[in-house]
Amino acid sequence: MSNFTLSKTWQILGPFPIGTREQDFGADPLECYGGFSKLRYSAGAKYPSELVDGGFVGWSMLSSINHTVGPIDFRNARWKDNGVPFGWSIEQYQAWARGILVVHQPTKVFMQISGVSEYYINGEKRYHGDCYNYNTTTHIVHFEKGKYVIDVRMVHDIRIFGGGTTPPQCQFQVLIEPTKKEDLMVYPEDCAVITPSQTKKDADPMCEILMPDYLKDIGFAGSFGSVSIQNIGDDSIVVKSITLCVVDSRSLEGNKKGLFVEYKTDLLVKNISIIPGQIRPIGFQFQKEWGSLPAVEILKYWVRISLVVDDRDEMTEQNEFVIRASCSKITHVDWIKSVFKFTFLDYDNTVQYAMAKRPDILTSNPKKPIIIALHGAGVEADSSFWTKSIPTQPSSWILFPTGRTPWGYDWHGPSTRNVFKSLEGLKAIQDLLPPHFECIDSAGEDWVNVSAPDETSKTLKARDDKEWVIGNMDRLILMGHSNGGQGVWHLAVHFPDKIIAVVPAAGYLKIQDYVSFANWVGNSFSDPSLRAVLESAITEYNNDLHLSNMIDIAVLPRVGTEDDNVPPLHTRKYVRILNGLMKNSTAIKTSEAIGQGHWWDSVFTDKIVQDFLIKQHEKPSPREFCITSTNPAGIGSVNGIHLEQITVPYRLAKIKGVESNENILSIKTTNVSSFRLTRHFKGYQKLVIDGDRFSHLEKIHTEKGNVVFSMDKKSKRWKLEQVKSTERNAANYGPIHRMYESKSALTIVIPEKGDHYQHVALQIAHDWYLYGRGDSRIVYDGDIAAYDKCSSGGYRVYLGLPSENKLIDQIISDKPCGIEFEKSALTGIKVGDKLYNDPGTGILFMQPCNQHGEMAIIISGVDLIGFDSAWRLLPKRTGMMVPEWIVTSSEMKSIGLGGVLGAGYFDNEWKPFGFI
Template identity: 25%
Template sequence: MKKTLFTLIFLISLCAATRAQSVYYFSEGLAVGPCTQYGREALYTDQLAYLLYQGKLEKPQDGNTLVKNAKGEDIKWRKVAADTSHRFRGDSFSNGYVYLTYQSSKEQTAILTLTGHDMAYVNGAPRGGDMYRYGWMHLPVKLKKGTNEIYARVARFGRFGGITASLTFPEKPVSLNTADLTVADVVPGLKNDSLWVGLTIVNAGSKTLSGLQIKSSLAGKEIITSVPTLQAMSLRKVGLVVNAADVLAPGKQDATIVLLQNGKIIDQTKVTIESVAEGKQYRRTFVSEMDGSVQYYAVSPQYGSVSKEKPALFLSVHGAEVQAINQARAYKPKDWGVVVAPTNRRPRGFNWEDWGRLDALEVLAIAKKQYQPDPSRIYLTGHSMGGHGTWFLGATYPEKWAAIAPSAGYPTLSSYGSHDGVIPDSAGSPMESVLLRASNASNVLALTSNYKSLGVYVAHGDADRTVPVTFARQMRDILGKFHRDFSYYEHIGGEHWYGDISVDWPPLFNFFSWHSIPADTAVSAIDFKTANPGISGKMRWATIHQQISGLNYSRLQLSMNKKDKSFSGAMENVALLSLDLAAFEKGTSVKISFDGSPAVTYEVKENNETIYLKKEANWQLTVAPAPTQKGIHRNGTFKDGFRHRMVFVYATGGNKDEAGWALEKAKYDAETWYYRGNGAVDIISDKDFRPENYADRSVVLYGNKYSNLAWDKLLAACPVTVENGKISIGEKQFVGDDLAAYFVWPRQDSDVASVAVISGTGKKGFLAANANQYFSGGSGFPDLMIFSLDMLKNGIKEVKMAGFFGNDWSVEKGEFVTN
């Protein structure tokens, strides 16, 4: 018996060892750097990618020179070895690459898990990165027989965080992964029978899968949810629904999740759902209109029912690496309002800009519907990166808040950056100037006059070494020159986080309590500034619809006199605006005089009427801009194509390299979008794309007129044409097979959706378009940018053309710079 037991234990140990050996950890490699420069702008340089794309990258060897730097010094490959935690560290690959190889005895599938890198080339194909070292980017890869090469690009933090790399050999081609869950809590008094959950499916098979289903089971309740198409050799986060209506007692319960194909189980797992006690902080999920993915927000509910008044709403935006639920838990429940914390799509996400901004607005709209707050008592606050989010969202949408309270925040991404660096604060050439204009909406310092209508409470620890208190003092000094309603507090000895009172500070909430949003009709004067009406164009009773010069700053300094029945004031860079006449009854004769122009008289025809005025030689009445023109609904820039449930459409035409690039690039962008924004996106071929099947959805198109069959369906009226060997913009042409283009164009069959085009004139041009730093928060991309592969080596002088279309989306009325 003892011998049998020993044998059994030995066999179990052997099986465990065999399973352990199915994970291969890379232990040695070569590193080189610095040789790259990526950041929060459209420009980038990458000496290694430049050689790789031209087929001139020599096999790395220790001591060999990759390139020479600007001083003529050799940038050489150096050996690197992983430590006992399988991590490569050191200065040798800061802003550079780590080169790893794997010898495979056969062609096979593996799961590559890299951490600490921005992206990787795996046998030449770009794959998504895990720059924050979360450890759940498990990428299916096809290993060839023989040597497999990985170039992992690492930013400037290689020394501190380092990278890890491993290969796992999967037992099954399709699997569920719960390492990156998005879940809701069961909350007493709320609807719990259809809770959305987000989890990842890994398709390590060679075929694209469609028609899959997920069945959830919890407390005897089952729900089946259809799964979107899964590309071969990819991972995708999908949504499923759980019925938790019969979960009544507080605590955690496991829901069984089963993945079905034609009714057969192909994988299953469990997901923990928590039921919270009444009055406790909780998470709720929703399906985002940005991309159809499952997102969540967190809530610190109102305490009791002390008052019959509608509650106040406090929108609290979190700091870097802070989960929204932890943000909510930092607040004790209030008896006069509810705290709601959006996610910014990820703990780092987009610095509350771009899609982080949209997430905050999406959650704000959901919170208003769910909690029915007093519309005059809505407040904004946040800590650290959320302090920046408070400064930014407060300046961008001043009419939405009664007061704001940034804590330990920095105002701009031009003075304080994170992994993605900073937005450059000045331009060295006309070309760089037009590129940086696309980032103007991020410049809080240029928008500080928008705080005039808000109460502002600034809090900061005077011993903060993460975000120095000098940022708070800078804003105190700026506000002190014009603001009549702000308070400033430095916590003596306070570091970056000095306990929950860093955000849940009683004097801050007391400050909020005596501020309210006035009715628009009660506001007699506005001073409002914006760089992009498509982001923020409305302030009380005036809305900027179109600019004279796109993405330069526009300003309104207007007065409304109800006694004299008049509007007057001055404007800068405004081509078309509207006025809400709700303050005046039907039949009232209103006089309008702007910028010294002759007065326009208008008789109000109906209550709550809106009129439009345009700037010609003088201001004159006009009609609302057509949806086909630029306006608050759709104003560009290139990044505007990445919303409205966008779909990625890749080319299947062209030669093998061109078609291969289009699919690889679409998958790479989808992986990056998933990682950066907790996102999910449909990837379909041009052959399968039918515009009517994707109504009012934006399209990201990969390929050119020659290779992508959807080009003529979406871009027939576009003045930009990219063909093999040539790009035409109106009457201008650029010739060569190494040109890349990013541009945006309105979908002609939609009033809101756009087409974002990622294109090239040949293999080299397509490869030059690989970089996707447009997913960095605050990075600026104009309506159009054309550059050559040589930009990767020589920088801005290889940008051929960049700028903005006119308000009619024409080239002739636009503003472009050419080299």
């Protein structure tokens, strides 16, 4: 008999309105009546909702099938009629579901709910779900004997479930599985498990391991691997070592006689600590064996992991244990004919992968472009559907990055950084791949393809250049579809100096235009000035606002005329704006596939696209340009100029340039405080900045130097000077979502005592791993290493009230930023001159925390209710409108934005401004 039983009948209450990405602001109308957890099923109870006939909704009952609830048909909802004035964004609704879990004896389980972002156990503890159905994370939950209420908050997210389908297809799936040793190969008993992977139904669901492909006759395509480990015990564990093994799968599991090859590995981070319930991806580097594995399917990966249990008082050594990998069969790939997977170190020192497709012929031409292909939402980069959609090119490599996960971050932030690091990773494995030769077989009749190292014989005919190169990393061609099409536009307007041409297919303008934010519940309760401050947190991702940056890039935009997912209007609007900026009404034309929908098989293969790719060689230098930005932290070099500081952060900044016949560049600036020249800057003899003249520019071209052109605050004249370490610049601008671009594991610091904060830390770590395959380190505030021994460029999140987390006051005292905690009968939060001290007030803000360049994200409040209102706003997905500081109240639960008391940014001297 099972230790628990989950009810098949669920109580449903809804639908109620909610806007795109509004859920984390609360905005639940039922909170006005005590909240769903306090409400009990009643056939006669009614609650107001404008989405249905009569304006009131009641309870209903729904039976689950194999623990799947939905799709739910709210029969009295006026989806079609509501869509007339509001479009499909009105289908973005929320509803609640309640089920009962009966536990027959104390037990510990893996638990997750897919298709939703949050659920509650007994109306108290909130867990974050798996809204994209990645099936890569679970929570460890301890249940005593008894009955438990499971409340699930559903949101019909148009981007996930689709729009325009009646009824909307919202549903969720409940996973509850025991943590039994015999089922999951847990060693030592109740200590740790390599995380179950359910993404591949036909694979052994034992663990998630990331390894590069094995290239036929060559070796592994990279020397980095990663395995994800979840701690299911009651004490922290420390990973001491990982041994990578290749075994004969016909032998008994763990039998040394089956060992074929054992690889020496080094952990990328030493002594990795994992607290109870946490999942961490453990990266390692192994010494490759060249051409040593036979191409047979009986060989599989194994990993042997050495652990110790950390009770914080003493370390107890545990036995080694072996667990089979889920992607167990070693895939041998003929890289000459097939796309292959390689691994690399990403910007945060985690191991990620990308796919690569070699060209027909490898050449030594250093100017040839590299093609980067950005996949759509929900598409795995290694999907054969995706990698086959772009044909092999005559001489250009094709790179298929992941963006970290199938949905990633809309190719923003972490996903953007992943693109460029995967490009470096491709460059790094060039020495691994020998030239391709053709030789005569023993009969002397036919030609056969082989890979050969350096030597050749009289019978070899070189097809590829012996000293070939991958290509030019500053001459990129971007291609992408749907979300990837939007990603192409995003990278083109933010990093144009690296890009010569783009083929965006079915790309949308920006998230707010794809599924409108107009129907937010909180809009009816909030000050328009506040909404403007919040929206500015994602303005840097408004592609249309930044189109002036890419006027010298060749563009072939593509759409299917019958696209009902991303309407062609988006692409046509791009074209209208670009042609207007170029002052040429037909400079760019939309390539429209008549009668085709969102995807069609020849979207990247037809003659139109292939002819366009072949023609891309040189990019013209415009004699006039306009650089547009709202955030120097998220933009690269444009026309050889890199913004470092803007006068009023997160307001629109522009640099307009005109080249004269005398090789002089004259520029006029708006809202710009400093900038530097990069190696892409054209060799002008003189530079005139708002009337101030500079010469000998060849001496100040620098990509990473500290010399900038800066406007003097008093004289309002431009001068050359060193970057001021006391002021803000591109390296430390926010908003808060920049925390996911940390150069090392995200460190979460919690008070020594308080299970609640540990639970919150686990949810934050869960979200970073789920949505970005990122790594987090959870430590106690008493751990000196959490404050003093930091790696440069990292972010740390501090949780707790000032009286509980000992480091919060210390950080604020060491690096004052205009935000402080008042100690009185009732603790208050002071932002500038404004004091917030009502019960239930919380705050979330960022600031520098030490001399190493580390940044702190502080989440606190005047009480625990205020803390809880603030921490739910920590961004976990793209599109979250959270600036650099925000003050919250308990009213957010019901009225969303209307419960935000203040929000804003810090100026260049770290003084707060905004809606105060």
